[in-house]
Amino acid sequence: MSYVIETVNLSKKYPVLKGYRDILFHPFRKKETPALNNVTIQINEGDIFGLLGPNGAGKTTLIKILCTLVLPSAGSAYVKGYDVTRDEKSIRKLIGYVISEERSFYWRLSGRQNLKFFAKLNNILNREADQRIERLLEFLDLAADAGRMFKDYSTGMRQKLAIARGLLTDPAILFMDEPTNGLDPVSAHNLKLLVKEKLVGEKKKTVIFATHNLRDAEELCNHIAIIQNGEVRIEGTLEDIRSKFNESKRYVMKLRNVEGEVLVKIHNKALVKSMMSVSNGSSGFTEIEFEIGHNNGSLQGFVKEIVDMGGELFSVYEIEPTLEDLFSEIVKAK
Amino acid sequence: MRPVSLIFEKPLAFLWRDIIEDTSYKLSFFMQFVSIFVSTSMFYFFSRLLGDAGISYLKPYGGNYFSFVLIGIAFYSYLSVSIQSLSETIREGQMLGTLEALLVTQTEIPTIIISSSLYSFIWASFKVAVYLLLGGYVFGVNLGNANLIGATIVLMLTIISFGSLGIISASFVMVLKRGDPVNWIFSSVSGLIGGLYYPVSVLPDWLQKLSYLLPVTYALEGMRMAVLKGYSVSELLPNILALTLFSIIMLPLSILVFKYAVRKAKRDGTLTQY
Numbered sequence: 371m372s373y374v375i376e377t378v379n380l381s382k383k384y385p386v387l388k389g390y391r392d393i394l395f396h397p398f399r400k401k402e403t404p405a406l407n408n409v410t411i412q413i414n415e416g417d418i419f420g421l422l423g424p425n426g427a428g429k430t431t432l433i434k435i436l437c438t439l440v441l442p443s444a445g446s447a448y449v450k451g452y453d454v455t456r457d458e459k460s461i462r463k464l465i466g467y468v469i470s471e472e473r474s475f476y477w478r479l480s481g482r483q484n485l486k487f488f489a490k491l492n493n494i495l496n497r498e499a500d501q502r503i504e505r506l507l508e509f510l511d512l513a514a515d516a517g518r519m520f521k522d523y524s525t526g527m528r529q530k531l532a533i534a535r536g537l538l539t540d541p542a543i544l545f546m547d548e549p550t551n552g553l554d555p556v557s558a559h560n561l562k563l564l565v566k567e568k569l570v571g572e573k574k575k576t577v578i579f580a581t582h583n584l585r586d587a588e589e590l591c592n593h594i595a596i597i598q599n600g601e602v603r604i605e606g607t608l609e610d611i612r613s614k615f616n617e618s619k620r621y622v623m624k625l626r627n628v629e630g631e632v633l634v635k636i637h638n639k640a641l642v643k644s645m646m647s648v649s650n651g652s653s654g655f656t657e658i659e660f661e662i663g664h665n666n667g668s669l670q671g672f673v674k675e676i677v678d679m680g681g682e683l684f685s686v687y688e689i690e691p692t693l694e695d696l697f698s699e700i701v702k703a704k
Numbered sequence: 705m706r707p708v709s710l711i712f713e714k715p716l717a718f719l720w721r722d723i724i725e726d727t728s729y730k731l732s733f734f735m736q737f738v739s740i741f742v743s744t745s746m747f748y749f750f751s752r753l754l755g756d757a758g759i760s761y762l763k764p765y766g767g768n769y770f771s772f773v774l775i776g777i778a779f780y781s782y783l784s785v786s787i788q789s790l791s792e793t794i795r796e797g798q799m800l801g802t803l804e805a806l807l808v809t810q811t812e813i814p815t816i817i818i819s820s821s822l823y824s825f826i827w828a829s830f831k832v833a834v835y836l837l838l839g840g841y842v843f844g845v846n847l848g849n850a851n852l853i854g855a856t857i858v859l860m861l862t863i864i865s866f867g868s869l870g871i872i873s874a875s876f877v878m879v880l881k882r883g884d885p886v887n888w889i890f891s892s893v894s895g896l897i898g899g900l901y902y903p904v905s906v907l908p909d910w911l912q913k914l915s916y917l918l919p920v921t922y923a924l925e926g927m928r929m930a931v932l933k934g935y936s937v938s939e940l941l942p943n944i945l946a947l948t949l950f951s952i953i954m955l956p957l958s959i960l961v962f963k964y965a966v967r968k969a970k971r972d973g974t975l976t977q978y
Contacts, residue, residue: 473801
């Protein structure tokens with residue numbers, strides 16, 4: 371199967387700026403800091419691929435390598451089969467890069483003038499450029515403000531213009547680096563909707579979405595790679611990640627009319643993570659959250675044990691861990 | 705296949721961008737005209753103070769200090785644009801954050817850099833025209849003998865040879881960010897021994913010899929002889945040959961250096977850092 375993007379043992383080390391002392395005493399000693407270490411990922415066509423990781427994890431370095439702005443130190447990376455170190459021109463025809471850095475625009479040009487300038491640099495001829503720009507401005511709800519200078523735009527408008535610029539060439543692959551940064555919740559929600567429904571749903575693009583925001587990744591991405599310290603810690607669909615990493619399952623058991631001594635006994639059980647009393651009108655409930663793995667019993671066994679202790683069972687249901695739960699476990703595990 | 709019109713459209717897009725940006729700073733745009741008038745007037749009064757002093761040194765150029773220095777400062781605009789605009793383009797792109805957005809487009813780095821300096825060249829031409837008009841009509845410099853063909857040949861060769869130095873300067877900026885030695889040597893040494901404000905003949909012998917290793921000396925001398933004395937192309941041949949030789953050596957060398965610098969910056973991940 372051929373992937374839209376594939377990296378094999380991709381590594382990147384950046385040289386560290388030497389101090390005067392090093393220049394003087396060790397002028398030829400190389401000082402490097404690793405940014406990516408043996409990253410191997412595959413991205414399929416039509417994926418919204420989330421690169422998830424804390425700041426400094428290596429997400430932007432990976433995107434820059436795939437966009438041909440940085441050369442890898444080792445390993446290989448391919449975009450639609452083109453090698454990032456040799457086929458820069460071909461790759462740049464296929465990709466759009468949504469740079470969230472607002473300084474990447476000309477502040478004293480209007481939104482429309484900025485797009486027109488970048489359209490020319492992307493080999494789009496005058497009439498076609500005008501048509502595409504107007505379509506994109508409409509699509510992103512920016513048409514009314516397109517004549518204003520970029521410096522007068524709000525953060526949300528700047529982000530939208532960055533997306534418009536990334537889409538100018540109608541690229542098959544779109545890289546988005548922290549696109550929801552600085553956006554208010556409503557704009558961030560609209561942006562995610564736009565990516566999911568319009569760019570991927572309607573236009574069938576492949577989107578690589580780098581973020582440190584777990585909710586963004588959970589809501590948007592059908593495939594996720596969690597990167598930490600330059601290494602891919604885990605990769606797959608959210609379900610894959612849940613099953614791969616979280617081998618134990620979490621449940622909530624609701625008991626009615628449990629009192630005193632029995633509560634203390636239940637609380638002392640190793641499987642129990644938390645207990646909470648909930649009152650519902652005249653009835654008193656106790657909610658018990660517990661976790662069962664491969665080696666510490668079964669759900670049926672635990673329920674029977676609790677019922678035998680005197681608890682009146684009301685309900686039991688499984689709770690799926692959120693990406694946030696998984697992420698913090700993965701990061702802690704390191 | 706790429707349409708031929710795009711070859712011109714890309715440089716024109718850069719020119720259009722720079723015109724909009726520059727003219728949006730209205731006071732600064734206006735002040736640039738005022739400064740041309742101020743500097744021309746200053747050198748005019750300075751030449752009145754000098755009178756006939758140093759006339760023997762100025763005789764090969766027509767004997768008038770104001771004419772001598774006017775051609776020097778006007779033409780120096782081209783030299784400084786050739787050498788500085790390319791590196792300034794990169795530095796500005798790194799500082800403003802626009803370089804990354806430009807480099808990810810379907811335009812090659814040389815096209816981006818050369819097109820970015822187009823406005824500076826046109827602006828320099830405009831400044832030269834204003835200098836010469838002021839000199840001719842307001843301060844009475846005789847430009848009637850000028851050999852325009854000779855002047856154009858010298859100008860073109862100067863732009864190529866200094867543009868090559870500019871490409872090397874841009875390579876340093878791409879890798880080192882600041883502390884570009886080429887620009888520093890040009891700004892300090894050419895002003896001192898290149899014959900900008902005074903003829904090279906006033907320098908001690910050893911400095912005169914040193915000055916003839918620099919293309920700026922041939923460029924300024926060739927231009928003054930063409931504009932002030934109306935020298936023919938054959939009379940300008942020593943200057944033309946020196947500038948041609950310099951261009952033949954420096955242009956391919958500068959392209960090699962630039963390619964190396966881009967590769968190094970991409971390897972170090974510093975292409976867009978400042």
